[in-house]
Amino acid sequence: SYVLTQPPSVSVAPGKTARITCGGNNIGSKSAHWYQQKPGQAPVLVIYSDSDRPSGIPERFSGSNSGNTATLTISRVEAGDEADYFCQVWDTYSDHVIFGGGTKLTVL
């Protein structure tokens, strides 16, 4: 089955740029989506279709997807960005939704 691999944790200082990766076999041929989840809350969509932002999501959030890696980039990181981030794709071979294991973003 298709597997998405994320680093368990990423740390960044306020005002700097955080990059969270999501590795998968030829993930660049799929649409990658990203969710932010804060403790005790439901996930929130922050990037869809590789690089599009839903309304209400700051421009500081951006995404890219090529080859075997999709990347969520958060510019000018703020304390409020501290959360778990999950990538997600649809695997057409298995007809399953696949989530990455999640990355905990810590703002130092």
Next chain:
Amino acid sequence: QVLLVDSGGGVVQPGGSLRLSCAASGFTFSTYGMHWVRQAPGKGLEWVAFIRYDGNKKLYADSVKGRFTISRDNSNNMLYVQMDSLRVEDTAVYYCAKEVGPTYFDFWGQGTLVTVSS
């Protein structure tokens, strides 16, 4: 505004059954696919099941296939999942989620906790 309200969680013994519900409002429910996604305590997200907008296509994760049944009532804007033969490893917060194409989730319910324990 879109609202999804999950309910029906609780404590159940291994081998038992539970039915979760998701009440939808603020959008034309009958035109969207819907999913259940779960999250075990302290763990990541796991997709559980999908049902097409008309109810005529259903998909399941391997971990629940044959034990869980997803359904919907478009007349009342309700999504369900019937969970049978529950196992300790089914313990999780269960979220319903509204699908947009190509298969991602723009709105989630608040989640309902299912605890399988003797």
